[in-house]
Amino acid sequence: MDIRSKNEKNLFSALYPLPFVLCGVMFLLLSNPSLYGQVTSIEEILDYPERFDGGTVTIEGELIGEPLKEQSGTWINISSEGHNIGVFVPDVDSLGKVRWWGSYKTQGDYVKISGKFSRNCPLHNGHDVHAYKIDVVQEGFAKNEVIKPFKIRLAIVFFIICLTLMIVYLIKIWRR
Amino acid sequence: MVISPDKRDFSTIFNILGRLLLGLAGFMLIPLFVAIVRKEISPFFDFFIGFLITTSAGLVLCIFFPLRKEVSWVHAFFTVSCGWIVFSLLGAIPLYLSSHFSTFVDAWFEAMSGFATTGLILVQDLDHLSFAHNMWRHLTMFIGGQGIILASLSILTRARSVALGFYIGEARQEKILPNVIATARFIWKVSFLYLILGLITYSVILRSKGLPLEKSLYHGLWLFFASFDTGGFAPQAQNIAYYHCLPLEIATLVFMMLGAINFNLHFWIWNKNRREIARNFEVRTFLFTFFSLLLLLYFALKGLPHTTMFRKGFYQLISAHSGCGFTNLSGGELSTFSTLALLPIIFAMMIGGGVCSTTGAIKLMRIGIIFKTFFTEIKRWMMPFRAVYKERFHHLQDLILSDKRVKEAYIYFTLFLLTYIGGAIVGMIFGYHPLLSLFESVSATANVGLSVGITNPAAPLGLKLMYIFQMWVGRLEFLSIFVSLGFIVSLWRK
Numbered sequence: 001m002d003i004r005s006k007n008e009k010n011l012f013s014a015l016y017p018l019p020f021v022l023c024g025v026m027f028l029l030l031s032n033p034s035l036y037g038q039v040t041s042i043e044e045i046l047d048y049p050e051r052f053d054g055g056t057v058t059i060e061g062e063l064i065g066e067p068l069k070e071q072s073g074t075w076i077n078i079s080s081e082g083h084n085i086g087v088f089v090p091d092v093d094s095l096g097k098v099r100w101w102g103s104y105k106t107q108g109d110y111v112k113i114s115g116k117f118s119r120n121c122p123l124h125n126g127h128d129v130h131a132y133k134i135d136v137v138q139e140g141f142a143k144n145e146v147i148k149p150f151k152i153r154l155a156i157v158f159f160i161i162c163l164t165l166m167i168v169y170l171i172k173i174w175r176r
Numbered sequence: 177m178v179i180s181p182d183k184r185d186f187s188t189i190f191n192i193l194g195r196l197l198l199g200l201a202g203f204m205l206i207p208l209f210v211a212i213v214r215k216e217i218s219p220f221f222d223f224f225i226g227f228l229i230t231t232s233a234g235l236v237l238c239i240f241f242p243l244r245k246e247v248s249w250v251h252a253f254f255t256v257s258c259g260w261i262v263f264s265l266l267g268a269i270p271l272y273l274s275s276h277f278s279t280f281v282d283a284w285f286e287a288m289s290g291f292a293t294t295g296l297i298l299v300q301d302l303d304h305l306s307f308a309h310n311m312w313r314h315l316t317m318f319i320g321g322q323g324i325i326l327a328s329l330s331i332l333t334r335a336r337s338v339a340l341g342f343y344i345g346e347a348r349q350e351k352i353l354p355n356v357i358a359t360a361r362f363i364w365k366v367s368f369l370y371l372i373l374g375l376i377t378y379s380v381i382l383r384s385k386g387l388p389l390e391k392s393l394y395h396g397l398w399l400f401f402a403s404f405d406t407g408g409f410a411p412q413a414q415n416i417a418y419y420h421c422l423p424l425e426i427a428t429l430v431f432m433m434l435g436a437i438n439f440n441l442h443f444w445i446w447n448k449n450r451r452e453i454a455r456n457f458e459v460r461t462f463l464f465t466f467f468s469l470l471l472l473l474y475f476a477l478k479g480l481p482h483t484t485m486f487r488k489g490f491y492q493l494i495s496a497h498s499g500c501g502f503t504n505l506s507g508g509e510l511s512t513f514s515t516l517a518l519l520p521i522i523f524a525m526m527i528g529g530g531v532c533s534t535t536g537a538i539k540l541m542r543i544g545i546i547f548k549t550f551f552t553e554i555k556r557w558m559m560p561f562r563a564v565y566k567e568r569f570h571h572l573q574d575l576i577l578s579d580k581r582v583k584e585a586y587i588y589f590t591l592f593l594l595t596y597i598g599g600a601i602v603g604m605i606f607g608y609h610p611l612l613s614l615f616e617s618v619s620a621t622a623n624v625g626l627s628v629g630i631t632n633p634a635a636p637l638g639l640k641l642m643y644i645f646q647m648w649v650g651r652l653e654f655l656s657i658f659v660s661l662g663f664i665v666s667l668w669r670k
Contacts, residue, residue, distance in 0.1 A: 046508050064303045065412060068420055069386040075420040077412070079303055084414045085506060104216065104306040124420065125484040127506040151221040151273065158228035165235035172239060 042083040045117060049127060053119040057129060059085070060137060063101050063108035067092075078111065087113055087129045088121075094131065100140025110138035181254075181663050184244040189254045192247065193262060194237025196255070200263055201230040203319055204270070204312070211308035219274065219308035226270035233266065253656040254663065260648055264288040267316055274309050276300050278633050281640055288644050290316030292651035293534055295408020295501035295625020296616075296643065298633050302413040307394060310411045314398040320651070321405025321435070321534035322367055363439050366446075367404065374400030374431050381424045399424075403431035405534045408501025408625030416504045425487070428502055429494050436498035436529030444572055457571040458530045461544035465527050466497055469520035476517035489517070492626065496524035499535035501625025511628040515611055518628075522615055525624045526596060536623030536650045538592045541571070542585040549582050591654050595621045595646055602642045603630060616643070621650040 039058050061080030068075040073090040079102065089095060102108030115131040181189075204227040211220035245251070264287040272283035282298040289296045290313055299305065299313075378396030383389060395411055402409045412418035416425060434442075441459070444452045453459055473489045480488065487504055495502045503510065513521075528537025552567040559565055567577040575581075596618045603613025608630055616630040620643040631643065649657055 046506055049509075049512070065418065066388070066391075067386060069384070070420065077414060077418055079413065082300070082413075084303070084412075084418075086414070086417065086420050088420075102303055104304055120480060120484050122481065125481070125487040126417070126504070127509060145217050147218050147221060151218070151225065155221055155225050155228065158225060158232060162228045162232045162235070165232055165239065169235050169239050 039112070042078070042080045042085045045085065046083055046127065049117075049119040052117045055117060056114060056132070057117045058112065058114045059087075059129065060110065060112045061085075062110055063098060063140070065103065066101050067095060078113065085127065085129060087115065087131050088124065089131045089134065094134045097136050098134070100142075102140065104143075105145075106142055107140045109136045109140040111135060112137050181250060181667060185250060185254075187241040188243055188245045188247060189251050189258070190237045190241035191243045192251060192255045193259060194234045194241065196259055197230055197234030197237065197262065197266065200266060200319075201227050201234060203315060204230060206315055207270070207308040207312040210311045211306070214307045216306045216308050219270075219306040222270040222273035223308060223312070225273060226266070229269055230266045233262075250659075250663065253659040256656040257652060257660040260288075260291060260652060264291050264644075264648075267291065267312075270312060271299075271309065274305065276302070276305055276309070279637075281637060281644075282633055285640050285644055286313065287316060288647050289625070290314075290407065290409065291320035292623050292647040293317050293321045293405050293407040293499070293536070294620060294623040294647045294651075295402070296620060296627055296631045296647075297409065297625075298631065298635075298640070300633055302411070305411075310398060311394070313409050314401040314407070314411075317405045317407030317409060318367075318401040321401075321407060322363060362443060366439060366442050370404055370431070370434060371397075371400055374404060377427050377431075378424070381421060381427060382419070385419060385421055385424075399428065400431065403428045403500060403502065404435040406432060406435045406498055406500040406529065406623070408495070410502070414506070416502045417506060422487075425491060425504055428500075429491065432494060432498040432500040432502065435500070435534045438530030438532045440532050440572060441530065452572065455570045457544050457569045458540040461540045461547070462497070462529075464547075465524070465540070465543065466493070469493060469497070469524050472520040473517060476514055476520070492521055493524055496521045496624055496626055497527065497529070499525070499528045499537055499622060499624050501619070503626060508629050510626060511612065518611060518615060521626065522618050525615075525618045525622045525626065526592070528622055536621070536653075538589055538622075542588050544569070545577065545581055545585040546589060548577055549585075552577060588653065592621065592650070595649060599642060599646050602639060606636045606639050617646065620646040623647060623650050 039060050040052065042059055042061060045052050045057060045059065059078065059080070061078035061084075064077045064079045064084065067089075068077075070088070073088055074092050074095065076087050076089055076095070077084055078087060098109050098111070100106050100109045112135045113129065113131050114133045115129040117127075117129050119127060121128045121130070204223055208220065208223040208227060211217075211223055265284060267290070268280065268283040268287035271277060271286055272280050276299050277283040277286065278300065285296070285298050288294075295317075305313075375393070375396050378399045379392045382392035382395050387395060398409070398411050401407060408415075410416060410418065416428060438458055441452065441456055470490070470493060473493055474485070477485050477489045488509075491502075491504050492510070494500075510518075510521075526537060527543050528539050529535030531539045531541045548567060548569060552565075555567075556563075556565060568574050569577060596614065599617025599621060600610065600614040603617055604610055608616075612628045612630060615626075615628050618624070619626050620631075630639070
């Protein structure tokens with residue numbers, strides 16, 4: 001056996017376990033997508049809670065309402081594409097950068113949260129995420145109310161109609 | 177011989193309807209006032225337009241359709257069935273103008289859901305809805321729960337002679353006091369007393385969670401409307417789950433139950449005999465059905481920690497049985513429940529609360545009578561052939577289980593069952609899973625509001641219209657609608 005074929009054989013024996021290692025890595029990545037920090041949609045978490053139960057998830061969404069006090073931390077609610085989830089924040093200081101909370105007059109801060117998702121949280125008995133890290137991705141803002149011109153026109157038209165009818169009605173009662 | 181209405185009857189009906197619309201317009205001033213206080217300009221215009229259209233419609237009916245006949249039961253039934261459709265259509269105008277609904281049908285659905293105290297929602301981006309619109313959504317439940325016509329009835333004096341017709345038309349079969357107007361006023365008194373109690377309880381809890389004072393008052397008021405009137409709307413998209421608060425969940429359980437209790441029982445406990453609660457037939461029926469279903473749910477959720485079982489199972493079951501529809505589950509979580517876990521919730525929704533309460537569904541009294549009839553029949557077979565046996569039950573006083581009561585219970589039971597199944601079949605036609613279709617159909621007909629996700633803005637138009645119909649017939653308990661339909665048919669035969 002020449003030296004070349006001997007080297008090739010060594011190389012093959014070194015590469016032999018590689019497919020298995022790659023398969024293992026693939027399996028880990030697929031079984032727990034959050035391992036590589038990928039953002040998971042709230043909808044997906046709520047639709048398939050068993051897939052994410054006990055794992056670390058990264059979610060993004062708008063902060064809604066207000067922070068809600070709890071003995072050992074704070075609750076926040078985030079919303080994304082019509083789906084909402086409650087996030088428990090043990091370290092209240094991590095909300096320091098948050099300025100805006102979504103409501104009628106405000107667009108809440110858009111945040112990225114990493115934390116542990118539990119299908120039946122032993123502390124809170126429901127679907128929730130216990131946050132490790134909160135980052136503000138996009139700052140919220142105060143919304144300017146836009147009044148559509150047709151609403152003003154409609155209000156004027158119906159005001160005149162209503163006033164006329166009111167007068168007719170009062171005349172009718174007066175005549176009686 | 178069947179009484180067939182003529183032109184003068186319709187003129188009278190439209191006149192009463194016109195007056196009631198003026199009352200609805202008056203209610204619209206409340207969210208209008210909220211819009212002014214909260215400086216919500218666009219919602220102000222939405223409610224101003226809604227107010228003007230409703231007032232104009234009311235005036236047109238009053239001007240062009242004079243009261244040509246003495247108001248009778250015929251007019252009362254017709255006004256009730258038409259009134260709920262017209263009220264929901266006009267009540268939907270400010271909602272539609274908010275731009276939170278993709279179509280007018282969606283806004284109509286929301287308004288009907290509110291007036292019928294159902295709680296199924298089609299509103300989009302609820303978390304960004306104005307205070308004024310939220311006030312209106314919740315106010316519709318209060319108006320509907322107390323009875324739209326009943327609300328007006330307690331103020332009107334001219335319709336005293338047919339007050340009972342309006343009262344029964346709105347699916348209330350028991351008078352508390354000999355006079356119906358006095359009964360209506362008593363119901364309002366009870367409601368206002370609980371309103372103060374509920375507002376304080378909820379606001380204190382919410383304030384302790386960190387909500388600003390003004391917001392905790394608004395949310396407290398809305399949650400009271402939704403729980404006591406067994407409506408189930410909430411100002412946030414996550415419903416009760418938004419607050420992450422166990423004391424609030426317990427408080428809502430109490431007010432849901434208070435709303436589901438017969439107003440007559442409230443009256444007896446307050447004014448006559450407190451022991452009635454232990455002897456009452458409806459209370460006993462509730463305890464039997466509730467604990468049977470809880471046992472079933474326990475087996476379905478076996479393996480979960482007890483606290484989780486309470487928050488997931490017990491809460492949903494009470495919410496379903498009282499017809500409220502509040503949920504502390506995350507969006508879509510209910511649809512992940514096993515078949516065995518969904519069944520007790522469906523049964524609880526089918527049964528509902530007490531007669532003369534704010535709930536819908538078959539009602540405890542009728543279910544109790546059906547059970548009792550079954551056992552009475554078995555007893556009868558075991559007795560000598562010539563034995564005369566009268567079964568009794570205690571509801572405020574000792575009553576005989578007469579054939580009339582049994583017949584009535586079975587008629588309503590059958591009608592509700594047919595509507596539940598009919599809605600489920602329509603759901604299946606649109607391609608939904610049979611069990612989930614049945615769940616949503618029962619929820620709509622029984623005016624509960626729990627959802628497995630079928631009710632959403634993307635749902636087929638036909639299904640939305642079907643649910644609107646189910647909410648309407650379920651709330652009015654068929655009688656006034658069938659009588660009205662009968663009159664229309666008789667008119668056609670003329």
